[in-house]
Amino acid sequence: MHQTGTQNPVIQFIKHGSLVLQILIGLIAGTLVAVLFPGLATNVALLGDLFIGALKSVAPILVFVLVTASIANHKRGQKTRMGAILFLYLIGTFLAALVAVIASFAFPLTITLKQTSETLNPPGGVAEVLSTLLGNIVDNPITALGNANYMGILAWAVGLGLALRHAHGASKTFMGDISQALSLIVRAVIRLAPLGIFGLVAATVAETGFDALLGYAHLLAVLLGSMLFVALVVNPLIVFVKIRHNPYPLVFTCLRESGITAFFTRSSAANIPVNLALCKKLGLPEDTYSVSIPLGATINMAGAAVTITVLTLAAVNTLGIQVDVPTALLLSLLASVCACGASGVAGGSLLLIPLACSLFGIPDSLAMQVVGVGFIIGVLQDSTETALNSSTDVLFTAAGSYSDRTVPIQD
Structure with a gap:
C-alpha cells in the first residue's frame, strides 16, 4: 500500500522550520568555511550577492505597489497613526545621538588618522542634505x-494611491492582487536568507578576518556599546511610554527577525521586504506599515546618528578641541538631521561625518581620514548600525500602531 506519510525531516525543516534558526546555522557554517576553507569562501560569496540582489530588486516595486494599493483601498475614518510613528522615528534618532555624546564624554576616544584611498563625495552642508532629499521626492x-x-517612490505611490481612491472598484482590486502576488515573491526570497547569509558571512570573514578590528577595539566598544544601549534601553523606554506595557517581547522579536538579517545585508533598503513580512506576521495594519517601513528606511537612522556622533567626537578629541555642553547638544541635533539624510546602503552614514566635523572647524582633509577609519571598522560598525536602524523601523511602527491597545504585541 502506497504511503503518503511524512516527508524527510530535513526537507520539512527547510520548508517550514524556524527561519531564525536556519539563519543561525548559515551564520555558523559560513564562519567555519571562512576559517577552515578560505579558498572556498570566495566561491560561495555568490550566494550572498544573489540574495542581496534579489532583495534589492524586489523592494522598490514592492514598496511602490504596496503603498499605492494601501492608500487606494483605505477606508475613510480608518486611523493609520503615521503621525505618532513619525514622531517616534525622530525622537528615537535624536536620543540615540544624545546617548553617543554621553558615551563619548564618559569614555573619551582618540584615533590615529590615516589617509584613505576611497573616492568619496560628501555633502557640503545641512542645506545640501535637505535639498537632496527634496530633489529625490520629485524624481x-x-x-x-x-x-x-x-523618497521618490513614496511620493509617487502616495500621489497615485490618492488618485486611485476615486477609481472604479475593479482598479483597486487589481492593485490589491498585484500587491499579494509581489508579497508571495518576497516570502520566497526571504526563505533563501539562510543560504544568502551563509555566503555573506563566509566571504566577509575570509576577506577581512578579525585582526584589522583589534586596533580599534576601544572605538568599536564605544560605538557598539552605544548602539546596544539604544536598542536595549532607550528604545524599550520609548515604546513603554507609548504602549504602557512590557516592551521587551516586541523588542527581542524585532531584533531577532529583522535585526539579524539586516546585520548581514548591511542595507536598510534591502531589508525592507523582511520588515514588511515581519509587520504582517505581527498583525499590524497594512495601510500603516506599507508606508512607515520604507519611510523608516529613509529617515529612522538611530544607528547612523550614533556613528556620526562618536566618530566626530573622536576626531575632536584627537585634535584637542574643547567641547562644551551646548555645542554637544547642537551636535546631537545636527547628527540627527544628518542621519535622516543618510542613504540606506552600506556605509551611507560615513559620508556625513565631514558635515558634522565642520561644526568644529575640522577641515575636509582631516574629516575624510575619519571616514577612512570608519571604513576599516565598517564590517562590525555598519552591520550593527543597520541592524539597529532596520529593526527599529518595525519596533516603532508596532508601538505607534498598538499604543491604544490594552495588550502589548507578543511574539
Missing part, C-alpha cells in the same frame, strides 16, 4: 524605481 518615477530612491 522621475521610473528613475526612482530604477535607482531605489525610496
Whole structure:
C-alpha cells in the first residue's frame, strides 16, 4: 500500500522550520568555511550577492505597489497613526545621538588618522542634505524605481494611491492582487536568507578576518556599546511610554527577525521586504506599515546618528578641541538631521561625518581620514548600525500602531 506519510525531516525543516534558526546555522557554517576553507569562501560569496540582489530588486516595486494599493483601498475614518510613528522615528534618532555624546564624554576616544584611498563625495552642508532629499521626492518615477530612491517612490505611490481612491472598484482590486502576488515573491526570497547569509558571512570573514578590528577595539566598544544601549534601553523606554506595557517581547522579536538579517545585508533598503513580512506576521495594519517601513528606511537612522556622533567626537578629541555642553547638544541635533539624510546602503552614514566635523572647524582633509577609519571598522560598525536602524523601523511602527491597545504585541 502506497504511503503518503511524512516527508524527510530535513526537507520539512527547510520548508517550514524556524527561519531564525536556519539563519543561525548559515551564520555558523559560513564562519567555519571562512576559517577552515578560505579558498572556498570566495566561491560561495555568490550566494550572498544573489540574495542581496534579489532583495534589492524586489523592494522598490514592492514598496511602490504596496503603498499605492494601501492608500487606494483605505477606508475613510480608518486611523493609520503615521503621525505618532513619525514622531517616534525622530525622537528615537535624536536620543540615540544624545546617548553617543554621553558615551563619548564618559569614555573619551582618540584615533590615529590615516589617509584613505576611497573616492568619496560628501555633502557640503545641512542645506545640501535637505535639498537632496527634496530633489529625490520629485524624481522621475521610473528613475526612482530604477535607482531605489525610496523618497521618490513614496511620493509617487502616495500621489497615485490618492488618485486611485476615486477609481472604479475593479482598479483597486487589481492593485490589491498585484500587491499579494509581489508579497508571495518576497516570502520566497526571504526563505533563501539562510543560504544568502551563509555566503555573506563566509566571504566577509575570509576577506577581512578579525585582526584589522583589534586596533580599534576601544572605538568599536564605544560605538557598539552605544548602539546596544539604544536598542536595549532607550528604545524599550520609548515604546513603554507609548504602549504602557512590557516592551521587551516586541523588542527581542524585532531584533531577532529583522535585526539579524539586516546585520548581514548591511542595507536598510534591502531589508525592507523582511520588515514588511515581519509587520504582517505581527498583525499590524497594512495601510500603516506599507508606508512607515520604507519611510523608516529613509529617515529612522538611530544607528547612523550614533556613528556620526562618536566618530566626530573622536576626531575632536584627537585634535584637542574643547567641547562644551551646548555645542554637544547642537551636535546631537545636527547628527540627527544628518542621519535622516543618510542613504540606506552600506556605509551611507560615513559620508556625513565631514558635515558634522565642520561644526568644529575640522577641515575636509582631516574629516575624510575619519571616514577612512570608519571604513576599516565598517564590517562590525555598519552591520550593527543597520541592524539597529532596520529593526527599529518595525519596533516603532508596532508601538505607534498598538499604543491604544490594552495588550502589548507578543511574539
